[in-house]
Amino acid sequence: MSERCPIELSELTACMREALGNGFTAVKAKRLHGGAQKTVYLVQAQNGFKLMFYIWDLKQNYFEEEVAANYANGEQGSFGAELFRRNNQYLIEQGVRTPALYAMDSSQEKYPFDFALVEYVSGGDLLPYLEHPSEALRDQVFGKCNELLRSLHQIKRSSWGKVWHPADRYSKPCETGIYDNAIIQLDFLAGEVSRVAQQHERLLDVLEGMRCTIVPRAEYSLIHSELGPDHILLNESLEPYFIDIEGAEFFDLEYEHSFLQFRFPNYEQYLSRDDLDEQRLRFYRFCHHISCASGGLKLLQRGFPDRQLAMEIHASNLAQTLSYT
Structure with missing residues (x-):
């Protein structure tokens, strides 16, 4: 799977500005490894601001076959932008800490996948x-x-x-x-x-x-x-x-x-x-x-x-x- 972000920095910049304001220009998108289902990039702006860029693309999912079987059985499993959006909203409403969702596009009008801009939490994992x-x-x-x-x-x-x-x-x-x-x-x-x-x-x-x-x-x-x-x-x-x-x-x-x-x-x-x-x-x-x-x-x-x-x-x-x- 490619290391290169499938969305150009200019397009990431447009997404950031629409969600966060005009003071942001994306200058770097680095792929992070470890996950098996969605693709994740760390995006850095010219002013030092960072955010996470999530992509849900079934063709890039190592469990594509299993996800497709879930869909065929009417189950949603644990893959998809809509699951993320709804759970993110619910957890935040309930006061459970999870990174903020800045923006999401699941229209697939321009790209054949769903994507989101998400808060960057800087301290690493456990x-x-x-x-x-x-x-x-x-x-x-x-x-x-x-x-x-x-x-x-x-x-x-x-x-x-x-x-x-x-x-x-x-x-x-x-x-x-x-x-x-x-x-x-x-x-x-x-x-x-x-x-x-x-x-x-x-x-x-x-x-x-x-x-x-x-x-x-x-x-x-x-x-x-x-x-x-x-x-x-x-x-x-x-x-x-x-x-x-x-x-x-x-x-x-x-x-x-x-x-x-x-x-x-x-x-x-x-x-x-x-x-x-x-x-x-x-x-x-x-x-x-x-x-x-x-x-x-x-x-x-x-x-x-x-x-x-x-x-x-x-x-x-x-x-x-x-x-x-």
Whole structure:
């Protein structure tokens, strides 16, 4: 995939001036790597101002096939400018910090993709702080992250789904879709990895057994859905902001925390809570490992540029998946 921004600096300048005023001229657009679904550029103006430029182009998405399948099934998944716009607006209305949306164009009149101008948060993500030598600084950073996380999770309602979905949109339990996807991903892994093929039936039995332990629920929390240390940015005052918010929705809180458990090495110290359903936690964590093992392998097969990262995602989650047999 090309490093060059598909929109000329002159056009970026016009977008910036329309959104922010005439005092801005785009002089540089640098592509940032790491994401698998949308393309991101850091844009710098002549006056030192910076912003993020997001592009949602399905043809540039490493999970194009899966997104298309979601669309075919009437589901929106976690890809798209409209998801970003609605979730951004809702989070800000609820007082949950996320970078501001300056402007968005989803008309595709001039370009074959949707794009947006988004606030630049300058302090980087959480990765450097996971093992920072200063305990006081770690306490400060992750204490604030826990506060932000709880401000998100305290938003609740009696039905699950996207923030704008009507209460009666779904009649099936929320874990059904996760279970169905886990079966699809196990089938894929079994066709690609001999160790999974050998344990395929056993893994399916374990998955079904876990699902059967889940009892009905009538309250759901607003969650991010894929929250790792690289999905929280800090400003210069070390205040955290959620990014990559397209997948945010009302869902089981355990879905979020089961992901946090293996994405944050310091989870127990800073982010854990004691009011979670252990059966749901175990089920969702197994499903996460299956999905990540499959996703990492697909990234490798589809030319993701950071092959080491893709291999680490695949290998570590494959080992965890097989540990359930």
